[in-house]
Amino acid sequence: MQDSPLFSFIDSLSPIEPLKSAYSGNGLQAYHQSLNVTSVSSIFTSPHHNAHKESKLSKGSFADYTENELCMEEGTDKNKSPTSSTAVRLFACTSTITRESHTMTTCSVNEGIVDPPKGPNDLPQPGRFDSGSPDHNTAPCHGVSVRSDLKQDKCPKLEAVQTTNNTVEKRKCLFSTDMQLQDGCQPAKENNEVMGCEWDDLVSVTSGELLAFDSSMDQHHTGVQLAVNNAESCGYLLSKLAGGADISDRTHPTTSSQAYYHEMVVGEDKTENGQLFPEDKKTILSEEIQDNINEENACIPLGCKVETQQRGVRRRCLVFEAAGYSHRTVQKESAGDLSFSTCKGKSSAQNHRNPGKTPSPHVFRGIGLHLNALALTSKDKMACQDPLATALVPSLKTEQVVHGNLLSAGGNFFHSGSGSLDLQMDNDDCSVGGFLGNDHNSSQSSSPPKKRRKSDNGDDDSCKRCSCKKSKCLKLYCECFAAGVYCSEPCSCQGCLNKPIHEEIVLSTRKQIEFRNPLAFAPKVIRMSEAGQETQEDPKNTPASARHKRGCNCKKSSCLKKYCECYQGGVGCSNNCRCETCKNTFGTRDVAVSAENEEMKQEGEQTESCEKEKENDQQKANVHSEDHKLVELVVPITPPLDVSSSLLKQPNFSNAKPPRPCKARSGSSSRSSKASVTVQSRKISKVGDSVFIEEMPDILREPSSPGIVKTCSPNGKRVSPPHNALSISPNRKGGRKLILKSIPSFPSLVGDTNGGSAICSSDSTTALALGPS
DNA sequence: GAGTTTGAAACT
DNA sequence: CAGTTTCAAACTC
Numbered sequence: 001m002q003d004s005p006l007f008s009f010i011d012s013l014s015p016i017e018p019l020k021s022a023y024s025g026n027g028l029q030a031y032h033q034s035l036n037v038t039s040v041s042s043i044f045t046s047p048h049h050n051a052h053k054e055s056k057l058s059k060g061s062f063a064d065y066t067e068n069e070l071c072m073e074e075g076t077d078k079n080k081s082p083t084s085s086t087a088v089r090l091f092a093c094t095s096t097i098t099r100e101s102h103t104m105t106t107c108s109v110n111e112g113i114v115d116p117p118k119g120p121n122d123l124p125q126p127g128r129f130d131s132g133s134p135d136h137n138t139a140p141c142h143g144v145s146v147r148s149d150l151k152q153d154k155c156p157k158l159e160a161v162q163t164t165n166n167t168v169e170k171r172k173c174l175f176s177t178d179m180q181l182q183d184g185c186q187p188a189k190e191n192n193e194v195m196g197c198e199w200d201d202l203v204s205v206t207s208g209e210l211l212a213f214d215s216s217m218d219q220h221h222t223g224v225q226l227a228v229n230n231a232e233s234c235g236y237l238l239s240k241l242a243g244g245a246d247i248s249d250r251t252h253p254t255t256s257s258q259a260y261y262h263e264m265v266v267g268e269d270k271t272e273n274g275q276l277f278p279e280d281k282k283t284i285l286s287e288e289i290q291d292n293i294n295e296e297n298a299c300i301p302l303g304c305k306v307e308t309q310q311r312g313v314r315r316r317c318l319v320f321e322a323a324g325y326s327h328r329t330v331q332k333e334s335a336g337d338l339s340f341s342t343c344k345g346k347s348s349a350q351n352h353r354n355p356g357k358t359p360s361p362h363v364f365r366g367i368g369l370h371l372n373a374l375a376l377t378s379k380d381k382m383a384c385q386d387p388l389a390t391a392l393v394p395s396l397k398t399e400q401v402v403h404g405n406l407l408s409a410g411g412n413f414f415h416s417g418s419g420s421l422d423l424q425m426d427n428d429d430c431s432v433g434g435f436l437g438n439d440h441n442s443s444q445s446s447s448p449p450k451k452r453r454k455s456d457n458g459d460d461d462s463c464k465r466c467s468c469k470k471s472k473c474l475k476l477y478c479e480c481f482a483a484g485v486y487c488s489e490p491c492s493c494q495g496c497l498n499k500p501i502h503e504e505i506v507l508s509t510r511k512q513i514e515f516r517n518p519l520a521f522a523p524k525v526i527r528m529s530e531a532g533q534e535t536q537e538d539p540k541n542t543p544a545s546a547r548h549k550r551g552c553n554c555k556k557s558s559c560l561k562k563y564c565e566c567y568q569g570g571v572g573c574s575n576n577c578r579c580e581t582c583k584n585t586f587g588t589r590d591v592a593v594s595a596e597n598e599e600m601k602q603e604g605e606q607t608e609s610c611e612k613e614k615e616n617d618q619q620k621a622n623v624h625s626e627d628h629k630l631v632e633l634v635v636p637i638t639p640p641l642d643v644s645s646s647l648l649k650q651p652n653f654s655n656a657k658p659p660r661p662c663k664a665r666s667g668s669s670s671r672s673s674k675a676s677v678t679v680q681s682r683k684i685s686k687v688g689d690s691v692f693i694e695e696m697p698d699i700l701r702e703p704s705s706p707g708i709v710k711t712c713s714p715n716g717k718r719v720s721p722p723h724n725a726l727s728i729s730p731n732r733k734g735g736r737k738l739i740l741k742s743i744p745s746f747p748s749l750v751g752d753t754n755g756g757s758a759i760c761s762s763d764s765t766t767a768l769a770l771g772p773s
Numbered sequence: 774g775a776g777t778t779t780g781a782a783a784c785t
Numbered sequence: 786c787a788g789t790t791t792c793a794a795a796c797t798c
Contacts, residue, residue, distance in 0.1 A: 563780055587788050783791065
């Protein structure tokens with residue numbers, strides 16, 4: 001693997017640091033192109049990390065710490081220059097690349113990417129760390145070089161940490177996804193290390209075929225670069241990947257996991273180390289690890305890394321396909337790398353993972369889209385359950401990676417959003433499977449009344465899964481498939497082909513669907529995390545900021561039931577919606593439209609919005625007047641679309657009631673609590689918005705905030721397209737990020753660290769606040 | 774738990 | 786692209 005030309009190429013590249021955002025971005029894109037990566041990913045890629053960042057921020061110190069440490073350690077140990085970071089990423093992705101460089105690089109890269117705003121890579125901004133994802137990159141590297149160090153140094157800590165981690169169920173919950181990943185990752189690594197090649201074998205087995213070295217490598221690179229850009233998201237993904245990644249790149253995973261882990265752990269305890277040292281756990285957890293790994297893999301496997309970097313990847317398991325694809329490659333590489341990582345990385349990786357493991361293995365990380373996320377969560381679990389599944393995931397990731405942009409974009413979302421969500425989840429449920437629990441809360445809160453639905457299930461829903469009969473779980477009808485997750489035990493589907501065994505079919509089907517609709521697997525709801533911040537600025541922004549990309553077409557549900565994707569996603573309806581009598585408590589379309597219109601007008605875009613608004617206003621005015629008012633205040637309109645922007649933000653999710661997802665977005669919970677009733681919901685909407693804002697801010701505030709975005713498209717329109725997102729995401733660091741609600745898993749990781757916690761807490765707070773209200 | 778409703782996804 | 790059908794989730798009883 002390492003020998004492969006790619007490696008050399010990568011190595012040569014590694015030095016490139018420059019890339020970071022721009023470079024990486026371009027590089028990635030180019031890479032993707034070469035790879036066939038879809039632009040979409042780019043779209044998704046959005047900076048999502050913000051969330052991460054945010055979470056990280058909270059952790060910030062923590063993150064910094066970790067990063068610093070990592071870097072430091074690494075640096076000290078290996079000293080990789082930051083420059084390497086880019087390279088590192090790649091490496092991480094590829095895993096083969098130089099260990100040291102990677103580690104170093106990753107860090108720097110991450111930082112650079114993540115923090116871009118602040119300072120160059122060098123500075124280990126907390127935010128970056130948050131990005132965790134970035135770390136991911138590093139992680140892998142670390143895994144290699146760092147790990148050793150980490151292990152050594154951290155191991156001791158790790159144990160303690162681990163304990164802590166374990167203790168901290170929350171973390172798990174929050175992180176559950178992440179945690180899982182981490183856990184999984186770590187375990188994986190551990191396994192690798194401990195087991196030796198098992199992990200590799202597993203990986204290889206599962207994904208083995210899938211990965212194409214080159215592609216993966218390339219992807220990775222691109223991914224890496226992207227990661228740089230999206231360091232956060234990447235980190236996220238990576239971390240997850242790392243977890244899951246074990247498979248793909250252990251190193252990466254490890255690395256990422258480490259980073260991730262760090263974040264998470266650190267966030268909580270800083271136990272990062274503890275995680276690192278998982279070795280102990282390894283043995284102990286070996287099984288768990290495997291499980292976790294599987295899960296992780298499922299969630300985001302290898303691809304993640306890359307994608308992560310890219311940004312969206314994580315979002316879905318979709319990545320799977322890609323992931324799987326690249327995954328193998330990665331594996332191969334990773335295998336080689338693994339050895340390294342294992343050797344070195346083990347510790348680190350393991351460490352990271354261990355922590356993660358601790359939590360419930362199953363917990364999935366969130367996925368990109370809220371829905372997806374939900375699905376993911378559940379799926380993840382599924383995946384976890386099924387080793388194969390996990391494998392799939394990875395593969396998907398690979399694909400995503402390849403597609404890169406798309407996934408990445410999604411991933412980003414996840415990160416930001418998910419992270420927060422996850423975190424929240426954790427908070428909520430920490431205890432258990434996080435998501436579920438969280439979901440519950442969130443879901444309940446979010447969806448006021450009924451919601452029992454999934455939430456109930458909920459959250460557990462993660463467990464829930466699909467019950468497809470005719471679609472064979474190969475259509476978007478299938479939540480699992482839509483979420484990019486393999487169907488697992490929880491599923492009650494018939495004739496299911498969405499299983500690792502049928503990976504090829506799944507992937508091909510997925511591709512077909514994506515071909516038909518590049519956004520098919522993209523998060524359905526975008527949130528402007530940062531926008532949120534902006535929002536803060538503008539009360540208008542509100543939750544509305546997050547909007548359903550495609551928009552709903554509700555007629556009878558008045559957008560007050562889960563039938564409405566917007567509502568389900570916990571976001572207000574937007575101009576994109578074609579709903580009738582919209583009463584979406586998160587923000588009516590009218591309002592949104594009006595707001596948009598305003599913006600539009602200002603900007604000039606406008607016409608559409610105006611028209612819509614008019615129409616909407618007329619139509620809806622009746623119903624929503626109240627809501628609208630509220631909404632209006634709250635929702636500014638952020639264009640849903642701006643995926644790019646939206647992606648990042650997730651953190652706020654809290655609002656999102658989106659039930660399902662494991663994530664249960666904190667917000668939702670908060671909201672839900674309040675909102676349960678429509679009336680309240682209205683208030684909530686306002687409140688929630690405010691809350692969101694607050695939340696967002698908190699999250700954002702911290703470090704991450706930097707990014708905050710702002711916005712959306714100037715127009716306020718939704719920018720839709722992911723494509724744009726691509727370009728954006730990379731660049732955007734700072735910009736607003738859209739966040740997918742759902743996906744939190746990653747975020748959780750982030751959250752883990754601090755951000756997650758913070759987020760959670762914030763969410764909780766919000767929830768609390770809301771609740772009372 | 775069965776049956777109905779709903780709206781997205783898929784198909785034509 | 787619009788209309789119709791299919792599908793599975795959401796919801797109700």
